[in-house]
Amino acid sequence: MTFPAPIDPPARLLMGPGPISAYPSVLRAMSAPLVGQYDPFMTATMTETQELYRQVWATDNDATVLVDGTSRAGIEAAMISLVRPGDRVLVPIFGRFGHLLAEIAERAMAEVHTIEVPWGEVFPVSAVRDAIERVKPHLLALVQGDTSTTMLQPLDEIGELCRANGVLFYTDATASLGGNAFEMDAWGLDAATAGLQKCLGGPSGSAPISLSDAAVEVIRSRTRIEAGIREAGDPTASDFVRSNYFDLGMILDYWGPRRLNHHTEATTMLYGARECARVLLLEGRDAVIDRHRLHGEAMLAGVRGLGLTVFGDVAHKMSNVVAVEIPEGVPGDAARSAMLDDFGIEIGTSFGPLHGRVWRIGTMGYNARTDAVLQTLASLETVLRRFGAPVPAGGGVEAANDVYRAAS
Known part of the structure; x- marks a missing residue:
């Protein structure tokens, strides 16, 4: 009898709406x-x-x-x-x-x-x-x-x-x-x-x-x-x-x-x-909320810097997740698969009337941090270019970095 190998999940950066990297x-x-x-x-x-x-x-x-x-x-x-x-x-x-x-x-x-x-x-x-x-x-x-x-x-x-x-x-x-x-x-x-x-x-x-x-x-x-x-x-x-x-x-x-x-x-x-x-609680309850706010703002600025349209009333958006309209001509599921297969990064689709219309990108918990945000934006830019979307070179990373510089 052949037995399966011990469990060995692939390395993933979970930047969807949850679950996230613990x-x-x-x-x-x-x-x-x-x-x-x-x-x-x-x-x-x-x-x-x-x-x-x-x-x-x-x-x-x-x-x-x-x-x-x-x-x-x-x-x-x-x-x-x-x-x-x-x-x-x-x-x-x-x-x-x-x-x-x-x-x-x-x-x-x-x-x-x-x-x-x-x-x-x-x-x-x-x-x-x-x-x-x-x-x-x-x-x-x-x-x-x-x-x-x-x-x-x-x-x-x-x-x-x-x-x-x-x-x-x-x-x-x-x-x-x-x-x-x-x-x-x-x-x-x-x-x-x-x-x-x-x-x-x-x-x-x-x-x-x-x-x-x-x-x-x-x-x-x-x-x-x-x-x-x-x-x-x-x-x-x-x-x-x-x-x-x-x-x-x-x-x-x-x-x-x-x-x-x-x-x-x-x-x-x-x-x-x-x-x-x-x-x-060790980091501080308010400090954790502020950290989510900062990295959420950086991701929001970054997707806009890539020329993407943000869905919904941004004034009432959660700090930890943003929904972006999938650009015309870009196959949403194929692009998500490319993010996962080529960069090990997971972003989310959505449900109901938003299924196939938006991606949901999370910055939460352990992944509410600078390197995760910048890595996701750089990878997303590469994938968007592959599918023919006209995105500004470095626009996402630069816009996010503007947020970080302003906060420092």
Whole structure:
């Protein structure tokens, strides 16, 4: 029998919308030895990781934990635990991942209401206010940064609207946390979820989540009701949480002081998630956001320096990703393949109405750095020339360097 060789991935510079190249220290942390799930080292590491992520989220929430799974696992855990069948959920949609929130809310058997703006725009506060007053939802579910459009939805005034109307406020910050401003407590958020594979600089597979006291009370009330349902032998009752794995009441008990067994914690992902937060806080939360802003500005200037048109409302663009219109006559997928095959650099395509129309180029986490930006722009120039696009010689690198010189 012939056995495959040991895993040996090719060298890649991941400059798409995520996943990205992980911080080397995160990969080293994930190679650390395993311990048992109730080993004192393990439980101490869990507690330590909770405190680190409170600082990342800018919150005092006790209920700050990891959900073992990709960022979508965090979204599903939040939705299925916070929403009872029949609850009204309002989802403002400005890209693909708003549609995802609506779908998951529907699977949680919510009464889902949506509002939409064209891709490339964000919602004015007035539109969200009008929808809240009209729908009177139990939960507002809103993406902060949607990588499908690269737009960053302002959240700072929406929490106050939700509090004034008795609405729980949840956001998916998968694409934005760590690279853009995020203030959980100051903005009045009740629930927020993310993943590691973007600005936090790790692999996909762990979903940080933080919950306010109000959100925890909703979850705990369902746990109390569920106990009565089980006792009555009626598993079809509407308050029954329909997932065991994603039941946040059980997950919080596992991470809490009682350490009630729920599942075996994904030890290697815990190590990686801890290191993602440690690296961010060691550099400084604001410093990391500023670093993403600087290199995002350099990439934005660079693609414009190559004569490319930037998609969407740049005033509301995330710091960590830019979408550019594919030049006429350039085969988008073939050019992306050339970037990967010839230079080992991955950039992204997009979804829905933007599929085949734009490339998405990320500068996030470990790759929010000068050499990665300049290498990507130089390689992109070469590929564009190969496919006949009339780009200025050195225009991308020079424009990016202007940004760096101005910042120095």
